[in-house]
Each structure stands twice: as C-alpha cells, then as structure tokens.
Amino acid sequence: MKRFQIFLWLSFACFLGACSTDIDLYADYKQVPVVYGLLDANADTNYVKITRMFYVQGDAYQVAQNPDSSNYPGKLDVRLVEYCNEDSIREIVLDTITIHNKQSGIFYGPCQKLYYTTEPLGKNTKTNQYSYCLKVVLPDRVLTTKADLVGNDRFDVKSLALNFSKEYIGAVPRQFLFHPAVKGAVYQVTFSFTFLEQRGPDGDSVPRTMSWDVGTFTDYDFSLHMEDDAYIVLYRPELFYQNLKEFVGDDTTLIDVQRYIGDYPAEVTIVAGGEKLSQYIYNNNTQNGFSQGDNEFSLIDGGYGVFSSRMTMRRRVRLGGETVPDLVAMHRWRFKFIGGE
Numbered sequence: 638m639k640r641f642q643i644f645l646w647l648s649f650a651c652f653l654g655a656c657s658t659d660i661d662l663y664a665d666y667k668q669v670p671v672v673y674g675l676l677d678a679n680a681d682t683n684y685v686k687i688t689r690m691f692y693v694q695g696d697a698y699q700v701a702q703n704p705d706s707s708n709y710p711g712k713l714d715v716r717l718v719e720y721c722n723e724d725s726i727r728e729i730v731l732d733t734i735t736i737h738n739k740q741s742g743i744f745y746g747p748c749q750k751l752y753y754t755t756e757p758l759g760k761n762t763k764t765n766q767y768s769y770c771l772k773v774v775l776p777d778r779v780l781t782t783k784a785d786l787v788g789n790d791r792f793d794v795k796s797l798a799l800n801f802s803k804e805y806i807g808a809v810p811r812q813f814l815f816h817p818a819v820k821g822a823v824y825q826v827t828f829s830f831t832f833l834e835q836r837g838p839d840g841d842s843v844p845r846t847m848s849w850d851v852g853t854f855t856d857y858d859f860s861l862h863m864e865d866d867a868y869i870v871l872y873r874p875e876l877f878y879q880n881l882k883e884f885v886g887d888d889t890t891l892i893d894v895q896r897y898i899g900d901y902p903a904e905v906t907i908v909a910g911g912e913k914l915s916q917y918i919y920n921n922n923t924q925n926g927f928s929q930g931d932n933e934f935s936l937i938d939g940g941y942g943v944f945s946s947r948m949t950m951r952r953r954v955r956l957g958g959e960t961v962p963d964l965v966a967m968h969r970w971r972f973k974f975i976g977g978e
Contacts, residue, residue: 670773672687675947685715685753713752716731716772722765730754731752734751781938787948788946788950792950794954795867798954800958801960818909824907833896835894838893898956904951905952906951910947914945917945
C-alpha cells in the first residue's frame with residue numbers, strides 16, 4: 638500500500654524538478670525533459686510542470702536551488718489537443734503562471750513556474766469519451782504524450798452512511814459502496830469526521846475535522862469484491878475510535894469541553910487515477926512523492942515523469958446504526974447530537 642502514498646499527493650507533483658549527479662565528461666550535453674501533469678475534468682484550473690534534468694560536477698543540491706538549472710528559458714509552446722472518441726476536437730494553448738507557495742525542499746522555491754489552462758475540459762458520458770495529448774515544443778524536439786480522461790457523472794457514492802456502531806467492533810469489516818469512475822485504474826479512499834467543539838460556557842464553537850486514510854486500491858482489487866455494479870470499500874469500526882481517541886485525547890478531567898454532532902458529520906473522499914498514473918506509481922514503487930521515486934520507469938517518450946488524469950469525489954454522509962448514540966454514551970468525550978444540517 639505504501640507505494641501508493643503518492644496519492645496523498647499530487648496536490649501537485651508539479652512543484653518538483655529533476656537532477657542528476659552522474660557525469661560523463663565525453664558525452665555531448667543533451668537536455669532531458671521532465672513532465673508531471675494530472676488533468677482533472679472537475680478542476681477550475683489544470684497545471685502541467687515542465688522542467689529538465691541537469692548534469693553537474695560537485696553538489697547537485699546547491700545547483701538545484703537555482704531556477705535556471707531546472708527551467709527551460711522563456712516560455713515554451715505547450716498545448717493540449719482534445720480528442721472525443723479518438724477524433725481531434727480542438728487545441729488548448731497553455732499559459733505560464735508562477736506559484737509562490739512551494740514548500741522548501743531539494744528544488745528551488747517558494748516560487749515555481751507552471752503551465753496552466755482555465756479552459757473547461759470535456760465530460761465523459763456513455764457516448765463520448767475524452768482524451769488529451771500534451772504537445773510540448775522543446776529547443777531540440779517536440780514531445781508528445783497522451784492520457785485518457787478519468788471520471789464521469791456516475792462516479793458517486795451508493796451507500797449513504799458510515800456505520801461505526803460499537804456492536805461491530807472486532808466483527809467482520811463493514812462495507813461502503815460507490816460507483817466506479819470511467820477509466821479509473823487506482824483509487825484512494827479517505828474518511829473524515831467533523832464536529833463542533835466548545836471550550837468553556839462562553840467559548841466559541843469551533844469546527845474540528847478528523848481524517849484518516851482507508852487505503853489505496855487498484856481497479857483490479859475492487860473488481861474482485863463487487864455488489865451489482867458498485868465497488869466495495871471494507872473498513873473496521875474500531876479504527877474510528879482509535880483515531881478519535883488520538884485526535885481528541887482521552888482526558889476525563891476536561892469537564893469544560895462540549896462537542897456537538899450534526900446530521901451529516903462524516904465525509905467520504907475518493908480520488909480516482911488513470912491507468913498511466915497507476916503504472917507510474919507501481920513501477921517506481923513511489924512512497925514519498927515523485928522526487929523520491931526511481932525514475933528508471935517513465936511514461937514520457939523521450940523524457941521522464943507522467944501525464945495522466947484523476948477525478949476527486951467528495952460526499953457528506955450520515956453516521957449509521959447506533960454510532961451517534963454510542964458516541965453520546967461515551968461521556969469522557971462529551972458529545973451531544975444537535976442535528977440541523
């Protein structure tokens with residue numbers, strides 16, 4: 638499972654670069670492009686990061702702090718060619734933007750150059766399937782790579798609640814069902830629980846959210862456990878209480894704390910990724926993001942990186958069964974049900 642932690646993710650791998658300290662003094666210098674991009678049909682803006690590997694003598698980490706080492710000079714001609722059912726529909730020209738919040742790390746920051754578009758992407762339907770070819774005009778070549786668009790309107794939850802009733806602790810896992818995404822090859826599932834917390838009788842009620850990673854699964858994994866046309870996510874109620882104890886603490890002396898539960902306090906987030914993203918993660922055995930992966934495997938012809946697609950689905954759900962009464966009965970955590978959402 639750890640190889641899929643890159644899914645946590647890519648909020649954007651675009652903020653990374655690439656380097657090499659391998660030296661061949663007799664080889665001709667050749668720029669090697671590095672491309673990272675994940676298209677999302679639901680996003681207002683889609684980004685692509687385009688950099689190049691650099692070869693240095695000495696400390697590569699020092700050189701990595703210089704933007705000129707990773708960036709191509711000026712503005713490249715970068716386009717998305719849109720296909721519907723394999724027929725070319727239009728070309729979208731990407732512009733450049735500088736982001737200013739890249740976290741400190743190996744590569745230069747906090748500012749980095751990205752290519753982006755705010756053009757709406759196509760929406761997959763029963764009759765129309767979209768794909769996109771990324772075309773990049775480099776100083777010494779034209780790089781192209783293609784990806785199918787992930788997701789459709791049917792990608793949604795089927796279950797309407799999460800059940801963490803204490804009676805199921807230690808029993809067989811509970812099931813949560815959802816309809817798969819078109820072209821989805823890998824899925825990351827996250828649950829969260831939100832409540833209001835008030836400290837002192839005159840204190841403000843502050844929302845707090847506890848989130849935990851349920852797991853990341855391939856389309857093949859889910860295909861082995863289906864109910865009709867829905868995929869099944871298995872989860873154990875005891876993990877909910879273990880996480881909650883760690884999140885809020887278990888100090889029974891906090892008598893001035895009150896916590897409130899609404900009608901829809903839980904949320905299910907499922908991120909579906911495309912086939913190329915699934916291949917890249919699996920073959921690179923990536924655990925900590927693209928920068929830590931083994932780049933011997935690449936899905937960019939003539940370069941490194943990956944160009945694929947994803948779609949994120951978030952839905953608020955109820956706490957089913959006796960979950961709410963069980964929480965209220967645990968007086969040490971001081972929960973009350975207020976509903977009204």
